[in-house]
Amino acid sequence: MTSGTTTGAETPAGDVRTVAGGRPATAAAGPAGRAPRRVLLVTGSLGEGHHAAARAVEERARALWPGVEVTWTETLDAMGQGAGRLFPAIYAGCVRRLPWLYELYFRLLWHAAPFRAGTRAVVSRWSARGIAAAVDAHRPDLVVATFPEAVLGLGRLRRAGRLPMPAVALVADPAPHPLWGDAALDVHLVSTEDGARMLRRAVPGAAVRVAALPVVGAFTPPGSDAPVRARPLVYVSCGSLAFGDVAGACTAVLDGGGDVLVSAGRVPSVRTRLEQVARAHPRGVRMHVVDWVSDPAATTRDCDAVVTNAGGATALEAIACARPLLLFAPIPGHGRANAELLAGAGLATVCPGPADLRAAVEALADPAARADVTARLRARLDGTDLAADVAALVPAVGSPAAGSPTGGTAADAASTAAAPAATTRPGERVRGQDALFLYAATPAVPQQVGARLLIDDPDGPGTDPALAEGWRAHVASLVTERAAHIELLTRRLAPSRPGRARRWVVDTAPDPARHVRARAVHVGPGADHETWDDALTAFFAEPVDPVATGWELLIARHTGGDGIGVLAKVHHALGDGLAVTDALIRLLTDEEAALPARGPGETAAPRTRRDRIRAGARVARGIAGLALAGTAGRSPLSGGVSSPGPRRIGVRLDGKQVRDAARAHGVGTTVLVLAVVAEFLHRHLAAHAGGAPDHVRTMVPLTTRTTRGVGSRSSGNRTAAVSVDLPTGPMTPAERVTRVAALLERGTASGQPEGAAAVLQLLGALPGRAQEVLVGGVYGRRFFHLLASVMPGARRPLHVQGARIREVYPVLPLAEGVGLAVGALNWGPWTTLGVTADAGIVPALGGIPDCLRASLRDMSDVCGRG
Numbered sequence: 001m002t003s004g005t006t007t008g009a010e011t012p013a014g015d016v017r018t019v020a021g022g023r024p025a026t027a028a029a030g031p032a033g034r035a036p037r038r039v040l041l042v043t044g045s046l047g048e049g050h051h052a053a054a055r056a057v058e059e060r061a062r063a064l065w066p067g068v069e070v071t072w073t074e075t076l077d078a079m080g081q082g083a084g085r086l087f088p089a090i091y092a093g094c095v096r097r098l099p100w101l102y103e104l105y106f107r108l109l110w111h112a113a114p115f116r117a118g119t120r121a122v123v124s125r126w127s128a129r130g131i132a133a134a135v136d137a138h139r140p141d142l143v144v145a146t147f148p149e150a151v152l153g154l155g156r157l158r159r160a161g162r163l164p165m166p167a168v169a170l171v172a173d174p175a176p177h178p179l180w181g182d183a184a185l186d187v188h189l190v191s192t193e194d195g196a197r198m199l200r201r202a203v204p205g206a207a208v209r210v211a212a213l214p215v216v217g218a219f220t221p222p223g224s225d226a227p228v229r230a231r232p233l234v235y236v237s238c239g240s241l242a243f244g245d246v247a248g249a250c251t252a253v254l255d256g257g258g259d260v261l262v263s264a265g266r267v268p269s270v271r272t273r274l275e276q277v278a279r280a281h282p283r284g285v286r287m288h289v290v291d292w293v294s295d296p297a298a299t300t301r302d303c304d305a306v307v308t309n310a311g312g313a314t315a316l317e318a319i320a321c322a323r324p325l326l327l328f329a330p331i332p333g334h335g336r337a338n339a340e341l342l343a344g345a346g347l348a349t350v351c352p353g354p355a356d357l358r359a360a361v362e363a364l365a366d367p368a369a370r371a372d373v374t375a376r377l378r379a380r381l382d383g384t385d386l387a388a389d390v391a392a393l394v395p396a397v398g399s400p401a402a403g404s405p406t407g408g409t410a411a412d413a414a415s416t417a418a419a420p421a422a423t424t425r426p427g428e429r430v431r432g433q434d435a436l437f438l439y440a441a442t443p444a445v446p447q448q449v450g451a452r453l454l455i456d457d458p459d460g461p462g463t464d465p466a467l468a469e470g471w472r473a474h475v476a477s478l479v480t481e482r483a484a485h486i487e488l489l490t491r492r493l494a495p496s497r498p499g500r501a502r503r504w505v506v507d508t509a510p511d512p513a514r515h516v517r518a519r520a521v522h523v524g525p526g527a528d529h530e531t532w533d534d535a536l537t538a539f540f541a542e543p544v545d546p547v548a549t550g551w552e553l554l555i556a557r558h559t560g561g562d563g564i565g566v567l568a569k570v571h572h573a574l575g576d577g578l579a580v581t582d583a584l585i586r587l588l589t590d591e592e593a594a595l596p597a598r599g600p601g602e603t604a605a606p607r608t609r610r611d612r613i614r615a616g617a618r619v620a621r622g623i624a625g626l627a628l629a630g631t632a633g634r635s636p637l638s639g640g641v642s643s644p645g646p647r648r649i650g651v652r653l654d655g656k657q658v659r660d661a662a663r664a665h666g667v668g669t670t671v672l673v674l675a676v677v678a679e680f681l682h683r684h685l686a687a688h689a690g691g692a693p694d695h696v697r698t699m700v701p702l703t704t705r706t707t708r709g710v711g712s713r714s715s716g717n718r719t720a721a722v723s724v725d726l727p728t729g730p731m732t733p734a735e736r737v738t739r740v741a742a743l744l745e746r747g748t749a750s751g752q753p754e755g756a757a758a759v760l761q762l763l764g765a766l767p768g769r770a771q772e773v774l775v776g777g778v779y780g781r782r783f784f785h786l787l788a789s790v791m792p793g794a795r796r797p798l799h800v801q802g803a804r805i806r807e808v809y810p811v812l813p814l815a816e817g818v819g820l821a822v823g824a825l826n827w828g829p830w831t832t833l834g835v836t837a838d839a840g841i842v843p844a845l846g847g848i849p850d851c852l853r854a855s856l857r858d859m860s861d862v863c864g865r866g
Contacts, residue, residue: 078130642840
């Protein structure tokens with residue numbers, strides 16, 4: 001593979017370069033934390049456009065990270081002897097002589113799935129070997145591909161576990177085609193919003209972000225003192241290969257009253273033809289023919305308009321210089337796609353034939369018309385900064401959360417510093433504990449967890465949409481600033497592949513447009529939703545896509561002044577309820593707080609051989625206990641899934657009352673809350689279902705985040721379940737509490753959590769199809785009828801934009817055929833319950849809140865009488 005290595009030693013630390021849009025990039029603009037020492041640029045020689053994009057990355061990398069070693073590698077040369085000459089020859093031959101064939105190829109990529117899949121498979125396998133050799137030789141900290149064949153090769157390496165460092169695609173075409181993306185890569189940078197939508201459609205699950213134009217910093221708009229010509233000087237450039245009717249373009253420009261500067265692309269036959277035009281045309285004296293433009297940035301900036309065939313780089317360079325762009329007879333395939341996209345975005349004018357080009361040049365004869373176009377293009381460039389985009393490709397490792405380091409207390413800073421660096425690698429196989437929820441999900445019973453945060457509304461009652469939009473914009477800005485530092489919020493699933501285990505995609509820069517609903521909603525009489533429960537039920541009725549999104553936020557405002565709501569849903573495969581709550585606190589709060597962190601095994605002594613034997617025996621007992629528990633039998637809480645989906649109900653209990661009752665009974669709050677749920681089931685089913693059974697098989701998740709070797713912020717689901725036959729028959733509240741405590745202790749002591757964790761670990765080692773079959777057989781009404789989880793929360797006040805987070809309600813999913821799930825969270829003075837219930841299975845949903853409160857009162861009253 002052809003490669004070249006240079007270092008940035010010659011670039012001084014204070015070097016300042018101007019980027020498109022006129023904003024400087026300095027060496028100090030690098031990310032907090034470590035900077036990359038080696039960057040690998042993977043490009044390809046089909047024209048100069050891919051190299052131009054690579055030069056733009058190299059320039060910004062040197063300005064950001066002085067001393068960085070930048071290596072270029074040529075994809076085609078490594079694809080076999082002669083490939084470096086054969087591919088360009090085939091490409092140029094098709095475009096020039098068989099344009100219909102190239103157009104057919106392009107259409108098949110988009111519209112024929114077998115052809116697209118086959119092409120991607122062949123190209124990725126073909127290119128991956130040479131790229132792997134370059135990666136092994138140079139051991140880069142960052143890999144950036146500017147060539148579609150390289151993108152596919154990198155994706156293949158990532159899925160094979162051979163590409164642990166950040167790997168990025170910088171798309172050199174305005175309109176990406178299906179070979180430009182791979183969902184296994186960390187992020188794809190594209191130059192327009194429309195291009196981002198195209199790539200997401202072409203490659204579902206790909207992380208895509210709109211970035212600045214991939215051009216070197218010399219391409220900038222002209223200064224205010226640029227001369228104003230009476231006749232427009234039009235630069236005609238049809239790329240390094242001089243595709244298309246260059247002579248016809250020059251003739252049309254001359255006919256339109258413009259002067260011509262044209263490059264022949266070092267193609268002798270093209271130069272001969274152009275010189276013939278200059279001699280024959282009545283205005284040929286106004287046409288200047290050159291073999292090659294040595295300073296394309298100065299040439300582009302100094303002209304009044306640019307004519308090209310929409311190949312890619314020339315068009316982007318013209319836009320970066322704010323020059324009117326005329327796309328003449330676009331070449332087939334990607335050229336026509338680029339032209340359509342740029343014209344639709346108002347960045348160019350498409351001229352299918354000579355008459356159209358002549359008319360476009362005539363329209364630019366007036367200097368005021370040219371100035372209007374320049375002003376519009378300048379506005380498009382404002383705020384773009386390729387240096388910042390490149391800096392973001394290497395997120396800080398072990399750095400504090402985004403934002404001011406002094407934004408919270410010393411305890412907050414210590415808590416943040418204790419958070420481990422992200423452990424998920426792009427392309428990493430999904431653990432068994434996480435895969436469980438992938439295969440347990442069905443269209444009728446999606447597996448998504450979440451929360452409803454209720455924040456005091458400083459503006460009080462009202463329906464002004466601008467107030468809700470202001471909250472939405474604030475949350476979107478927090479996603480931009482902080483989400484990249486919160487591991488759960490950077491995880492999405494790679495698209496499934498038949499017969500293959502599922503793998504992760506890591507999004508290094510989560511896009512708020514992907515994760516924050518574009519429109520806030522209102523809650524209250526006559527509003528979008530009557531109640532908070534209605535709003536939450538509607539939000540969760542649309543399942544979150546673990547491939548395209550992974551997690552989503554909705555902002556809601558109560559018209560009666562009952563607070564601002566942040567509704568959050570996360571696919572359960574990304575993490576458990578504790579991880580979701582922690583992520584939301586770190587994302588949203590002014591304090592940038594988090595649940596108390598604990599590193600993996602910080603205080604545990606090394607395991608001895610005896611420890612390992614005891615642990616193995618405990619796992620064996622746990623697995624045996626789970627097996628001997630048998631099936632759950634019949635229950636009024638199980639049945640067929642009903643439409644339109646489960647109802648979400650929030651219930652607020654007095655936290656002090658819960659703690660006092662637990663203390664009086666001599667148990668912890670987990671046992672007390674489970675006993676309240678059991679008492680509620682006894683009352684509710686007796687009143688509305690013809691009687692309550694003696695017990696309800698309940699799956700109680702217990703966190704493993706406090707066990708040896710597992711940090712409190714370890715990624716994914718870190719729970720192990722205990723199966724408890726929750727006592728729901730007739731008995732005194734005191735007896736119910738005692739029995740719940742004994743059952744939970746028995747299940748925990750028997751090794752059930754360890755046994756369940758071992759089974760899930762084994763699950764992760766199985767092929768995807770086997771995982772799906774196994775989960776479908778055990779996770780549902782056959783083995784349990786209720787899910788109940790009690791989680792810690794935050795006891796001290798936390799705020800968003802200075803407003804107190806008043807309450808937080810957890811949201812749990814159901815399982816197939818299971819009609820009820822209850823999550824409990826201790827938040828400030830409250831214990832909040834989030835109830836998920838299938839109305840077709842659980843009767844009289846409206847009575848659930850009062851029945852739960854009455855059950856707690858009974859527990860407390862018994863204690864008081866005692």
